[in-house]
Ligand SMILES: *[C@@H]1O[C@H](CO)[C@@H](O)[C@H](O)[C@H]1NC(C)=O
């Protein structure tokens with residue numbers, strides 16, 4: 001049975017084998033670094049987000065957000081004396097799961113202001129921050145609103161929207177195509193500080209226009225957020241189908257009463273000492 005024993009490798013074969021194994025190892029590491037998801041999977045210790053199911057176009061009603069502004073600053077869209085928002089503005093375009101949860105901070109990519117420099121007028125107009133606070137980024141820091149939206153949500157949508165610039169362009173295009181402010185205006189629901197509108201009427205107006213059910217959130221009886229949902233090809237679908245949140249945030253403090261208000265968007269105006277600047281000015285200092 002001596003013939004079964006493996007003869008000792010001579011040293012040159014051993015060194016070739018070692019080199020081959022080393023190269024296989026390096027190749028695997030390179031693959032992990034190239035596939036951002038796998039790299040992130042390892043960095044997060046296994047918390048790798050799976051591919052999302054649908055998009056939420058989250059819109060905010062500035063009239064409701066701006067009521068809580070206590071002080072003004074140049075980055076706050078509530079504080080503009082010119083180009084103040086007149087209808088829904090974009091909160092974000094969010095990849096979601098059918099169970100109502102969502103992935104976040106998917107690739108580890110950081111927001112680069114230069115990427116969106118040609119989109120600034122549109123972003124300032126239609127996607128303004130409605131507060132003075134900074135928002136968290138995905139790297140333990142704080143940054144501007146767009147940085148938060150891209151890093152937290154946008155990086156999880158790249159299989160469909162591509163990278164940063166294309167993410168913002170996609171969101172703007174969907175927002176232009178599905179003009180909820182216009183749909184509600186046509187149905188008689190316009191900003192007012194005295195009227196209250198039936199929640200069911202507002203939902204129906206959107207169902208009739210887009211054949212899909214939106215999700216509404218309120219604050220103090222006023223509409224704060226309106227979410228439109230889309231399949232990954234951007235055809236409309238119901239929001240959070242199959243979950244308990246289909247008809248708005250049941251049992252949540254964000255749920256809307258039967259009659260809701262759409263407060264007028266009163267511009268708060270910057271003090272005389274402050275100059276009117278937009279986020280684009282902030283961006284140049286990044
Ligand atoms: C949406 O419609 C409103 C009201 O008709 C209009 O004033 C606004 O400019 C439109 N918004 C966009 C982004 O086209």
Ligand SMILES: *[C@@H]1O[C@H](CO)[C@@H](O)[C@H](O)[C@H]1NC(C)=O
Pocket residue numbers: 242243244
């Ligand atoms: C809805 O909520 C009920 C009660 O909390 C729960 O039993 C049920 O599984 C939920 N349905 C979905 C689809 O999440």
